[in-house]
Amino acid sequence: MDTASEVALAVKRTPEESLATALSKLSDPIEFPTELEHVIVKPSIYNPRLVGNTSVSMTAAVVRMFQDVSPVLVVESDNPVRTADVAFKECGYDVLASERVSLLNLSSTPTKSMQMPGHHFRVHDFPEILQSRHFLVNVATLKPEPTTSIVGAGIKNLFGLLPEVDKSVYHADISSVLLDILERFPPDLTVIDLTSVVQGSREDGIDKHFGGVIVGRDPVAVDAFCAHLLGVDPLNVSYIKGAYEIGLGEALLDRIRIRGTRHQIELFSVHFQKGPIQKGFMNS
Numbered sequence: 001m002d003t004a005s006e007v008a009l010a011v012k013r014t015p016e017e018s019l020a021t022a023l024s025k026l027s028d029p030i031e032f033p034t035e036l037e038h039v040i041v042k043p044s045i046y047n048p049r050l051v052g053n054t055s056v057s058m059t060a061a062v063v064r065m066f067q068d069v070s071p072v073l074v075v076e077s078d079n080p081v082r083t084a085d086v087a088f089k090e091c092g093y094d095v096l097a098s099e100r101v102s103l104l105n106l107s108s109t110p111t112k113s114m115q116m117p118g119h120h121f122r123v124h125d126f127p128e129i130l131q132s133r134h135f136l137v138n139v140a141t142l143k144p145e146p147t148t149s150i151v152g153a154g155i156k157n158l159f160g161l162l163p164e165v166d167k168s169v170y171h172a173d174i175s176s177v178l179l180d181i182l183e184r185f186p187p188d189l190t191v192i193d194l195t196s197v198v199q200g201s202r203e204d205g206i207d208k209h210f211g212g213v214i215v216g217r218d219p220v221a222v223d224a225f226c227a228h229l230l231g232v233d234p235l236n237v238s239y240i241k242g243a244y245e246i247g248l249g250e251a252l253l254d255r256i257r258i259r260g261t262r263h264q265i266e267l268f269s270v271h272f273q274k275g276p277i278q279k280g281f282m283n284s
Helices: 015-025 056-066 084-090 154-161 168-184 219-229 238-245 262-271
Strands: 006-011 038-043 072-076 101-105 111-115 123-127 134-141 143-145 150-152 189-198 207-216 257-259
Touching (some): 006 262, 015 207, 084 101, 134 154, 143 189, 150 154, 150 219, 154 219, 207 219, 207 262
Parallel strands (some): 038 072
Antiparallel strands (some): 143 150, 189 207
């Protein structure tokens, strides 16, 4: 997994600049499946009233980058706090809708029973759209979530692909549920939006502008790097460890390449109060 297990980062003036710069650092160009039906973009907008949601500006940057490739679906599901439609509206996502871009509530679209890997589900209903020939872009944010999974980043954001409203029933076995979803619907690209970064608990309502982004094709490597930024050993996060053990991606820090300029890597080190970030990682 030499080229796949790399993480690229950038800090620029706008999300569009940050995203384009980070993607340009990846070793291999993005390839799309033949007969592609949709580009599916999954932001993280759990609660519009809290900080830590994927910014509409980063989602817009992703949409602009891919809308000429195939029609884009920006997707989210309902939860007990709000419907996906309310989340789209209150987070300003309505501005994204166009002839090539649609906002889709996964809790209101037709579902179909699917065979699952069996970590938690053997069979489960998922939106039919996820069974199309698609390119999945997971656009998450980074935040600690000690009550559920320790690290809220890319893999945790896939939880929102479940169409049911009350997903709390799965919290007791969330790592197994996430492994099922990750194995069945692996993102083709993971984008971690660091336009602003949550400071402390989301309920405190404090975030800090940073202007950064993390991208990668290996979702496990991206989350391992994110865990490192939060001071968490990736192998202490059960779903990251589990994903690594079954071959879904790389979690060992010394096998992950960090791509970015020295200056941008230093900006990450300062913002997250880390020592030299490349220490412990594979040399680029």
